[in-house]
Amino acid sequence: MSPALAEAVSRLLDERLRGLRIQHVRRPDAWTLGLQLQDGATLGLCWEPSRPAVGLCSWTWPKGTPPDVLKTHLASARILGVTSLAGESLLQVALAGTGAAALVWEPLGRSGNCLLLGEERRILWAARVLGGEFRTGQPGSLWFPPPARRERAGEEPPLGDPGGYLTGRGAEDLRTGLLERGRRAALAALARREKALRRRREAVLGDRNEGETWAALSGPAQALLASGGLNRRGEGSRRVTDYGCDPPRELTVELDPARTVLENAQLLFRRAQKGQARLRETGRILERIEDDLRALRAERAGLEGCEDLARLFPGSERVSPRPAPQRRRELPAGVAAVPLPQEYAGYAGKNAQANDHVSFRMGRGSDFWFHAEDYHGCHVVVKNPRRLERLPHDVEQAAARYAAQHSGAKPGSTVAVLVSQCKHLRRVTGSPGLVMVGTARRLFVDLPWGG
Structure with missing residues (x-):
């Protein structure tokens, strides 16, 4: 947006919004802010460096989770007027009634920001706290306008229709930006869930391999019982023949010298039973994981072309915790x-x-x-x-x-x-x-x- 267009837009917004009250505050993501007005329209602001936008939107904004300071100072505030800063694409929305003085929209590229100012232009809230020595946006500090920039002759783009921009291109840019960021965030969340499921599957496969090793001990246990001398102790190993294989094969079974041969065989049987139980359990878990992965793939296919903001920004507005109310009590003397x-x-x-x-x-x-x-x-x-x-x-x-x-x-x-x-x-x-x-x-x- 050029400074000339910003000035024209500010005049139109001033005529359109002066005297209206803000009913609800919408903050669907880190780059946008929506002020739902008493006449049903929503003033949308976006300060994303690649596509800043401002517009009056007739479509329903996602609620999001605005911080307490915005809900405290913006909800029920009355708009006194909208102005722009000479030579800058910057808008200031003057407020009254809730302790905040103005809301400032700064579409300044990589330094783009949105700030809520209190008395003496002190910053109450900033969407971004920037690095550097000047104009960091740190809450509690004073706000200063950006230094005037010099426009080269011939660089000013055509002014266009400010009214059409607000309800047309501006509102559409806001919606398009929300859709793109919502899709990116939703797909990134799906990717994290898929990565977690794949890690879980690898861990379960490791447990399954161990279960297969344990379940295979039933054959050596039976061969150990068939070898005789079950009450002997002190043997570290015994050579036996496993007749459960076709053809039968000889193998060496490691034993605990402190146990009898019978006790060692019973220990192998118990471990084989645990292995079989683990195989059954890991089989059920792997089936659920595969079902979840298929559901994620289907969900990803639906999100890639999704145009529904309610689906991309699900959930209602969470109520931020307020300070716990203090119990009324008699105060001590003094x-x-x-x-x-x-x-x-x-x-x-x-x-x-x-x-x-x-x-x-x-x-x-x-x-x-x-x-x-x-x-x-x-x-x-x-x-x-x-x-x-x-x-x-x-x-x-x-x-x-x-x-x-x-x-x-x-x-x-x-x-x-x-x-x-x-x-x-x-x-x-x-x-x-x-x-x-x-x-x-x-x-x-x-x-x-x-x-």
Whole structure:
């Protein structure tokens, strides 16, 4: 898409989508995002390097598994407008109502991306985290527009019809891309299943060969019984004649000297019975494996030309686990509940004894701990039942802001807030409320002048 077409498409989308609410978020694969609108259409975005596309789709999108941050900030959001960046094929969808400021689509070739921005254009979510020094897409960092590119004279492709592009070629490119990626993913999954079945068949064939070896011991066992001297011990081997063969053949049977000849024969019979049972079982397993391989071949033949998105992206939308709801309980004296987004539970102490209780009695090893550095103030503990390595950005910012506001820092100052986990805290003996922090990082919070 050329910058001129992107500008024309943004104007049409702005007229078409302004004021509409997003009802559902669709994320069928890693390269696409669909926003189902209240009027039934779906705004589709694709940032795959080889075929970026944007379009308004009337066909049903696969649900997929969008992350919690997208469902939280996009579902029920209202679209304020759509704009493009001068000189770039980039679209920005301004949002309101759920804490997110904009959704940015960047069809920039190998650096293509889709990002959700919050206040001050800070990245809440990015489809891709890129390497390099600038514009990595790392959540929590600030978003900057790409540097302006220079277009050579005569390189601008014909503009075409923007309206026809959105509902025609753009929507068709989105569907074609989904079909191709869905087929590739489904065929790759079939190949992995087939490879696992073939490995399983090789292992079962090895067990079957061992079973055949054991089942063949019945002949030597019968020959050993017919050789006489069944109560003798101490023999390491015996030469016998196997009359079960045609013609009969002589063979040497290895014996356990600690057992009698009869006991050795009984041991061979038991092993032969196990071998026969293994042959029966491995035969059934091999039949099932061959049936599964035939079913996979038939499924592959059906997938190679499949045009059904519901078949290529099966299954309904999985509900991502949310933080476990905390049981309502009476808080100890001096302990306050901290209001946090996304249903996270947080607690803060109002005095030294309460700080000690919050940090070492209410806080568990994986829970997060916040405190304003270089100031007296409350200890804030955020419960972490899912044992995340890092809290969501908005939850972390809210907890750090609470710790800074309830400290001795003056209004209008910038406060460094220590962030650690309770497992890194140690008590200072004889000084309630004082702790030693083993590992921590800093967040900087600007306090408003109003206190």
